[in-house]
Amino acid sequence: MIRLILPRRRRPNQPVVAKTSRMNLFRRVAILCACALISFAASLPAQITVDTRTGAVTNNSTGSTVSTVDRRYQQITPTHVPLSKTELDPKTRIELIRLIQAEQGFAMRPFPRGHKGLILAANGKLEPAGEAYVSMVTSEGLSARPGDRLVITDVKIDHTKIVFDLNGGPDPRHRFLRHIQIGAGPALNPVIQDDGQEPVGARLTLTFQSHVPEVTGAEVKALLAPLISFDVKTPIQAFTDTLPSKLKDAILSHQVLVGMSTDMVLFAKGAPESKSREMDGQMPFEEWIYGKPPKEVDFVRINGNRVIRVEVAKMGEKPVIFTEDVVEGLMRTDGTPLEPEATPRMAKMGDVQRDPNKEEAAPPPSLRKPGETLPADDDKSSRVGVMKPVQFPKPKADPQPGANPDGPPDTPPPAADASQSPAPKPATAPPPTTPPPGSSQPN
Numbered sequence: 001m002i003r004l005i006l007p008r009r010r011r012p013n014q015p016v017v018a019k020t021s022r023m024n025l026f027r028r029v030a031i032l033c034a035c036a037l038i039s040f041a042a043s044l045p046a047q048i049t050v051d052t053r054t055g056a057v058t059n060n061s062t063g064s065t066v067s068t069v070d071r072r073y074q075q076i077t078p079t080h081v082p083l084s085k086t087e088l089d090p091k092t093r094i095e096l097i098r099l100i101q102a103e104q105g106f107a108m109r110p111f112p113r114g115h116k117g118l119i120l121a122a123n124g125k126l127e128p129a130g131e132a133y134v135s136m137v138t139s140e141g142l143s144a145r146p147g148d149r150l151v152i153t154d155v156k157i158d159h160t161k162i163v164f165d166l167n168g169g170p171d172p173r174h175r176f177l178r179h180i181q182i183g184a185g186p187a188l189n190p191v192i193q194d195d196g197q198e199p200v201g202a203r204l205t206l207t208f209q210s211h212v213p214e215v216t217g218a219e220v221k222a223l224l225a226p227l228i229s230f231d232v233k234t235p236i237q238a239f240t241d242t243l244p245s246k247l248k249d250a251i252l253s254h255q256v257l258v259g260m261s262t263d264m265v266l267f268a269k270g271a272p273e274s275k276s277r278e279m280d281g282q283m284p285f286e287e288w289i290y291g292k293p294p295k296e297v298d299f300v301r302i303n304g305n306r307v308i309r310v311e312v313a314k315m316g317e318k319p320v321i322f323t324e325d326v327v328e329g330l331m332r333t334d335g336t337p338l339e340p341e342a343t344p345r346m347a348k349m350g351d352v353q354r355d356p357n358k359e360e361a362a363p364p365p366s367l368r369k370p371g372e373t374l375p376a377d378d379d380k381s382s383r384v385g386v387m388k389p390v391q392f393p394k395p396k397a398d399p400q401p402g403a404n405p406d407g408p409p410d411t412p413p414p415a416a417d418a419s420q421s422p423a424p425k426p427a428t429a430p431p432p433t434t435p436p437p438g439s440s441q442p443n
Contacts, residue, residue, distance in 0.1 A: 076109075076120075076125070076126045077226060078123055078124055078125060078226075079123050079225060079226065081122070081123060081219055081223055083122065083123070083208075083215065083219070084213045084215070085213065086214045087211045087212070087213065088157070088212045088213060088214050092214050093157055095217075096155075096215065096216070096217060097155050097157065099217035100155050100164075100217055101155055102151065102152065103152045103221075103230065104149060104150065104230075105149075105152075105221075105224075105229055106147060106148070106149060106150065106229045106231075106239075107144040107145065107146055107147065107148045107149075107227070107228065108146060108225075108226060108227055108228060108229055108238070108241070108242050109226075109227060111142070111166065111202040111204075111227075112133075112136045112141065112143060112202065113140040113141045113142070113143045113199075113200065113202060114136065114170055115170055115171055115203070117202055117203025117205060118202070118205070118227070119205045120204065120207070120224070120226075120227060121207050122207065122208050122209075122223050123223070126227075143167065143170070143200055143201055143202035144166070144167065144202060146238075146239050146263070147235045147239030147242075147267070148235065149235065150228055152164050152165070152166060153165050153166065153167065153168050153169060158212070159211060159212065160207060160212065161205050161206060161207045161208065161212070162205070162206045162212060162220070163203065163206075164203070164204045164206070165202075165203055166201055166202045166203065166204060167200065167201040168200070168201035169201040169203060170199055170201050170202060170203050171199060173192075174192045177191050177192045178191075178192045180192075204224070204227065206220070206223060235267075236251070236252075236267050239251075239263070239267055240252060240267070243264075244330045247330060250268065251264060251268040254268050254269055256300055256307060256310050257307070257327055258307050258308065258309065258310055258323060258324060258325050258326060258327070259306060259325040259327025259328050260306070260307045261306060262302060262305055265288065265300060265302075269298070269300075272288035272289055272290055273290060273291070274289045275288055276289070283303060284303070285302060285303045285308070286301070287302075288300040288302060294315045296312065297312075297313045297314075298310065298311070298312055298313075299311040308323070309321065309323050
């Protein structure tokens with residue numbers, strides 16, 4: 001009888017099996033943790049860096065510049081508009097909406113998107129301000145830059161505030177109806193036709209303390225003047241009005257200064273004819289080129305949002321290079337102007353009403369010339385003295401005949417006519433004299 005004898009299978013040691021199972025368990029846990037960390041990092045928003053000097057916002061993950069916000073736009077100068085204490089009545093409310101609706105103006109500072117928008121207190125400060133304002137513009141995006149045209153598309157008056165929607169507002173129309181569809185079976189039709197475009201407008205809220213006072217359209221425009229200018233002007237005029245006088249003159253004369261932002265360069269020179277991106281060591285920069293030979297050629301070097309170098313090249317001349325920042329000393333970071341504001345001179349014509357608490361009374365009318373004084377205006381002590389003699393006017397001498405040979409000939413006085421001469425008077429005898437009594441008369 002033949003038997004098949006197989007070799008005995010040796011069983012592995014128990015400690016080796018336990019160690020292998022533990023390694024597999026640790027491996028699975030490590031893989032799960034890595035997947036969780038990757039998914040959590042993907043869900044987090046990209047970190048950004050805000051340059052507190054220039055306002056450039058950079059994405060740390062990609063290294064690209066997201067947007068820029070000038071630091072001088074962080075706060076405004078409050079207005080001083082006298083407001084009435086009476087509450088807004090229904091008639092004035094309708095007139096105010098009719099005057100403000102569809103009014104056009106120019107942005108004086110960046111307007112962010114977002115449902116909440118900016119909040120401006122009447123004769124007060126702007127909210128949000130400072131770093132919160134920069135974060136809002138960075139997170140929500142820009143709706144309008146300084147100098148862009150703004151249109152008031154909707155006005156809502158509440159108990160203590162007036163809400164303005166600019167350029168269509170930040171919210172889409174029919175926010176809830178656009179998500180509803182009606183139909184039978186698989187065919188469903190939306191209630192509201194949606195084009196799929198996201199709104200790009202902004203919202204501005206003007207708040208008051210206890211109630212909306214009785215204001216006119218001109219007073220509302222004056223309260224909104226730090227943010228919106230309703231004067232008739234071009235976009236470049238609206239933009240330069242927000243800058244110091246030196247920057248304004250440079251932009252209007254089409255001159256680029258070191259330290260200007262890209263918006264200032266575009267308003268001063270327009271879009272460049274060509275651009276080039278290069279590296280200077282570890283610093284990336286962009287070169288904007290204006291002009292072509294044989295005319296003057298300007299090379300504007302930009303890093304982030306600021307001009308760091310300007311080179312002016314002319315035919316047959318050595319290039320002139322500017323690297324000193326002259327704009328940094330003209331602007332503050334809190335929004336206040338560096339140079340003192342000139343007090344405007346108001347010219348009033350006609351019958352005007354003066355405020356006795358703020359303005360002095362008008363001088364009485366007078367026939368004097370400017371700077372003319374009268375003896376009555378002198379000091380009394382200066383008028384004490386010795387009486388002077390009276391001086392009479394001297395008689396004018398008769399002209400001598402022939403004194404002026406170039407003048408008309410002298411006419412001799414007319415001769416006396418004998419026929420017209422008066423007749424001689426007859427001689428009269430003396431009256432008779434009577435002798436005194438007792439005297440004898442001669443015979």
